[in-house]
Amino acid sequence: MLEPVSTTDTAPAEGPTATRPIGRPRQFDGDDVLATVVELFWEQGYAATSIGDVVARTGLSKSSLYGAFGSKEELFRRALESYLGDHRTMIEAMVADGPKGLAAIDAFFDRVGAQAGGPEAANGCFIVNTSAELGTMEPSVVECGAEHRAILRAGFTTALEGAVDVGEFPADRVAPTANVLVTLALGLAVMIRGGATAEEALLHVEAAKATLRIG
Amino acid sequence: MLEPVSTTDTAPAEGPTATRPIGRPRQFDGDDVLATVVELFWEQGYAATSIGDVVARTGLSKSSLYGAFGSKEELFRRALESYLGDHRTMIEAMVADGPKGLAAIDAFFDRVGAQAGGPEAANGCFIVNTSAELGTMEPSVVECGAEHRAILRAGFTTALEGAVDVGEFPADRVAPTANVLVTLALGLAVMIRGGATAEEALLHVEAAKATLRIG
DNA sequence: CTCGTTCTGGAACGTTCGGTCCGAATGGTA
């Protein structure tokens, strides 16, 4: 993951001078396909999603899929990385562009809570679902989960430090509170994925937000 | 689930006077088998566990399994219910017999945290894993998850009320804090299942416990 | 002991799985 550039794995080691690939060009965009595949695995999980499902959803043929991604396992890994990248970008954007201090954290949890009980089933967080499904079977998934938590922790820490700056929050409680917020985010994700009603989810979201303000 | 009595589903409607079953008796105990099956599904998840795995682990033959439980789906449902029952019993026992007040909550989270990074992989919570894997696909799983949260909420509420009685905790914060603790419990479970190191898990456990004492 | 009923082991069923293969199609290059 050196460059976030669109690549499908058969990209023939593009040198500094972008060499035009020879032979018949791909008829699909690898990143578009990956986005569709993320949706699918996110909804159904790894084991319950067959290559046939992927073929049906993407419209590609099996050989195109295997030519571009190698195997179901690799395809899944790529999907997970893609999701993680998007997630990181989103968190960083919220911290940088959104409200500051405790309001930033409110905004995050409101957004999480807004998923619950939607018309189409709410799927929680792809990484959380995958961690729960596969556990420690796949080292890359373990690493992905750890990085996911690190991203959340960093975002919460930055927001809490902003809150400290404006006197909203005691400085000595930043680190433990960031950890609590990470755990709460994971818990809410699994709760929403599990079909909690919007009311129940909202209750937990409000309780999480209230936690920040009793110092 | 009227009686927690050992039944496998082909029990011929045992009347008030226990009628002796006719024909060849079972050569296994349904509850023992179910306990083994819980382990297996807990470790591997629903979709990744085959009937062949169950046969290998239990030592039963396929026909015995199908005769007693009907299908993979029913077997899984029974396993989940069995786990939920054990979980309820354990929580109620902790509340009734263990330390009181905030110390009861400490004990719970210490116990959760102690799982992390063990020699054999820590599998988190079977119900949490299942909720994350299956989402809302199966209504009985949704219901099971909701009841799991209700059990936790009730236990935490009782413990917090005990803390209020001895002046450890403000009465007006019992309900929201119980909800926060439920969310934290789910979050920790998925984190541990995902292979978090013992250090990271302990950090989050301590942060969770600290949350209770800043009022 | 014999009968009736149930359980057991293992073979067998049709389906679906992840993955491979190959001939036809494609489009850039010369």
Place this chain on the structure above:
DNA sequence: TACCATTCGGACCGAACGTTCCAGAACGAG
């Protein structure tokens, strides 16, 4: 235009899946 590396669609593969079936074993009742 002819060439050629590559991709595409779809048939195909062996293995594994969940489930069913059946002949024989096991036991209680008569």
